[in-house]
Amino acid sequence: MMRHLLAAAAVLGTLAVGVAASSPARAAEPEMLTYTVQPGDSIWSIAEAFYGSGKQYQIVYKYNTFIGKPPFLLKPGQVLRLPKGDVLPEAQVTWTKRDVKAKPPKAIDWLDARERMNLWKLYKVATGGDSAVNIVFEDESDLRLRENALLVIYGGSARRTARQEKTRVVLEQGTIRGGLARLDGDAAPMQVETPSGNVELFAKLAQVEATVLASMVSVYEGRAAVKGKVGSAVDVAEGYGTVVKKGKAAEPARPLPPVPAWETATDADGVVVALVPQGAKVDFKASWKAVDGATSYRVEIADDKAFKETFLDVTVSAAVQQAFLMKGMEEGTYYARVAARDDLGLEGPPTAPIELRVVGVESSRAMSQDEDGAFSTVALTRLVVPSPAAEALEWRIGSAPFAPGSEPLRLKKPGRVVVDVRRVGVETATPFTVNILAAQAALGELAAPLNRGEGPRDLVVTVTDERGRPAMVPDLVIEASPGGILKATERGAGEYAVQIAAPVIEREVGVRVSWPGGVIGQRIYPVANAGEDTVPYVFTWRDSAPGLAWDRRLQATALPAMVPTEYLGFHARVGDGDSVGAPKVLGLTLAGEVALLEDKLGLDAALTFFRPSLEGEDAETHGLGDLVLGVRYLVASGGVFSLAPSLRLRLPLAKRADTRVMGIEPGVLLRFTLADGFWIDTRQAVVVASDFGDVGTHLAYSGTLGLGIRPVDVLSVGAELDASVALSTPDGVDSWTALAAGLGVYLHLGRARLGLAAGLGLNDDGKARFGDFIGTLSFDIGYGGP
Incomplete structure (x- = not known):
């Protein structure tokens, strides 16, 4: 506005003088200038600007009557003729x-x-x-x-x-x-x-x-x-x-004192990028090297690079500091510069400004700022830089490669996590520190002891961070063993209520609290009347896959149940002999298992004591088969996932058509419980089989996948897929990739269990290595008690 006024007075006034001089009829008219009305102008403000007082508005109206009568409304763009006044603003x-x-x-x-x-x-x-x-x-x-x-x-x-x-x-x-x-x-x-x-x-x-x-x-x-x-x-x-x-x-x-040198790291353009959770503020400290002869420094911080809009302009003693702290900076761009002053008060030229860009980052979880400037949150956190700022940045966690700022970062592991951020195309990065606080769960006391035959008890679980403050963690799971996943009701910040009941058999209930980051709390609750006979003991058969017992010695033994169960049984199977086209044989087996260490350690054995041929006079006539021994230990159980390392051994008790081959099977058993009464079992093992003589040593991978469903307590149905791949064979023996599959059904009648299973070789190698067909009828009696 001022520049328009002054330009009009200096330039357009000259034109008006020329017009007046060329027309004798208007010689008495004062020197004139023209002025174009700007937005916000009024006849009063124009009189104030050109004549020193708004009360002189009559002068404006006298030469511009076209603007009409009061209130003299002006329109931007109108051109006014004004006599040149004696006074203009300085x-x-x-x-x-x-x-x-x-x-x-x-x-x-x-x-x-x-x-x-x-x-x-x-x-x-x-x-x-x-x-x-x-x-x-x-x-x-x-x-x-x-x-x-x-x-x-x-x-x-x-x-x-x-x-x-x-x-x-x-x-x-x-x-x-x-x-x-x-x-x-x-x-x-x-x-x-x-x-x-x-x-x-x-x-x-x-x-x-x-x-x-x-x-x-x-x-x-x-x-x-x-x-x-x-x-x-x-x-x-x-x-x-x-x-x-x-x-x-x-x-x-x-x-004058020389320009100070910044000690604060910036990129080549003097820019520092600082991340801050949206809605939060960040502190920024900058320092410079001492200037010889300087007794003080002037520090300026502004919203613009020209430092016309400074919001901090202070002088600090050189004996006290060569640094400043910008506290509580919100999202935006800021500029800072420093100049040295000598003992006479002369001030040198300022530094090139540091440009601080405070960029807000979206966090999936609320963050709080610590005393050291880091930001803290609990558990898994997802960071996102919104557009358009994301397109100009790249970032990384620790020493990982830099990723585009548009890609989210996920912070998982508890502890201090350093996120480096920088502008695209530059090398210098600025750290953004996030403290991922570990969560912990405290399981309270029960209002009354657990007693068999009585209702469930209320249990309160409190989740806090490592500072003791209430914490909300994602995908929290509270599960009991036995009992499975418990339904939790949120009662307040970090506080949940569940109910647990006394089991029929077990003497205690373990409650565990976990989230995707791991277990954060657990506790054992004893059953008060576990030693009393208030509730009769009920034997329960554990869920298991069909467990096909293939007769060939170079393959894996039958898949055992995940959780050990104490039983004795009699099994009869019909299947192929030791080679393709061999006569069918009958195998009669005595089997059993012992469960130790609170049903975590299982020891099982199966002895084929009678194995006659069912076809031909010159077929195999050996009366004894093999002795199979197994051991497994349940290291993780309950909830969705169970794990048990396994070791099994096949001992040949009699020579067959070829020779005696002994096998050893180190492996691991895994179970995924998809829902109550619906599970997947798998075994991954290596089979080492050898007669330590003419047959040589065979090394093979063996994998078994079992799918089971128990729609009612007395019935379970399962399917099984077996695979065997040769890893190493003796000279003259071809490698193989064998597949076989089978189905099975069990009837659970109290302590008695009746089973029927059948399997087929699926490809040529499968028929050669597993057998063309096998069928098994089993009868087992469970024993043991609380």
Whole structure:
């Protein structure tokens, strides 16, 4: 607005003069200029700008009656003809920060300075603590007043002439920074008077600081002539400064302190990217190297790179610090710079600014800030940088390769996690530290002891972080053994209620609390009346797959049940002999198992005591078969997943058509419980079979996959897929990839179990290695008790 006014006065007024001179009939008309109405203009504000008072609005109306009668509504774009007045504003306020006042020369009270406020001759402008104002003059030179400054506007003569007048101000106290709009031969110097002397600035950027005892002049771009109340003027070149003490001559010019060097790491463009959870704030500390001869430093922080909108402008002692801390910075872009000051108060040029970009990051879980500046959260957390900021960044966890900022990061492992973030195309990264707090669960006391034959008991589970604060973790699971997964009701922040009941058989109930990050709490609750016969013991058959007992010696033995069950049984099977096309044989087997260590350790054995041929007189006639021994230990059970390492041994008791082959099977059993009465069993094993003689040693991989369902307690049905792949064979023996499958059904009648299973070889290798067909009928009796 001000520049439009002044340009109109300086340029368009000249055109108006020419028109008046060429028309004798209008010789009495005053010098005219034209002005284009801007948004926000009124007839009052235009009169105030051109004639010194809004009360002179009649002058505007006299020459522009087309605007109509009061309230004289103006429209942007209208062109007004205005007589050139005797008084024009010397300057105008472009922006203010906090407490800035202006006082007309004859006024008693100070006015609040505002943006676009005109300043006339002898106007005073004052700034309070932590305040600033920027003023632009007629010739577009400008000055910035720092805090606690007092400036008087003088300007040139009362009437403007074709000659450019000096911009003249009186700095009674405080600091001003600025200079001329341009440096050329036609530019008149800016004159600054202080209590100690006079300064003529031929500079685009300089600083003048006035105190009661002295004035300090620092020149950054251009030059200056400084004169005290006595003595001659001192020329001050660019990069130099001088001091004028009150009543003294100006001292010889001396070099300004050099530019400090930043110690804070930035990228090549001076940019630091800081991540902060959305809605939170971050602290940023920057430091610089000490400058020889510096006694203090000026620190400026602004919202703009030109430092017109500074929100921090302070001087700190060099004996105290060479650093500053920006506290509570919200999302946005900030700029900081530092200048060194010597013992006379001369201030050197500032550093290139550090540009701090605070980028908000979305977090799947709430974060809190720790005293050391890191952010903490509990359990698994997902971080996302929103667009468009994400496209300009890349980040990583620890030493992993950098990934595009548009890809989410997942923080899983408890502890301090460092996320490095940087701009695309630069090398320097900034750390963002997140403290993933471990969660822990406390299982409370029961209101009453567990008793068989009585109802369930209420149990309260409290989840906290490692600091003891209530925590909410994702996918929390509370399960009992026995009893399975418990239904939890949330009672408050981190507090859950479940119910547990006394089991029929077991003497205690284990309750475990877990989430995808692992187990966070567990406790054992004893059954108070476990030793009493208040509830009869009920034998329970464990769930198991069909467990096909293939007769061939080079293959794996039958798949055992995951959980050991104590039983004795009699099994009869019909299947192929030892080779393709061999006569069918009958195998009669005695089997049994012992469960130890609270049903975790299982020891089983199966002896084929009678194995006659069913076809032909010259078929195999050996009466004995093999002895199979097995051991497994349940290291994990309950809930969805169970695991048991296994070792099985096949001992040949009689020579068959070929020779005696002994086999050993190290492996592991896995169970996945998909739902109550619906499970998947698998065994992964290596079979080493050898007669330590002519047949040699065979090494094979053996895998078994079993699927079972128990729709009712007395019935279970299962399917089984067996695979065998040769890993190493003796000379002359071809390798194989054998497949076989089977089905089975069990009837559970109290302690008795009746089973029927059948299997087939699925490919040629399967028929050769497993057999073309096998069928098994089993009868088992469970024993043991609580």
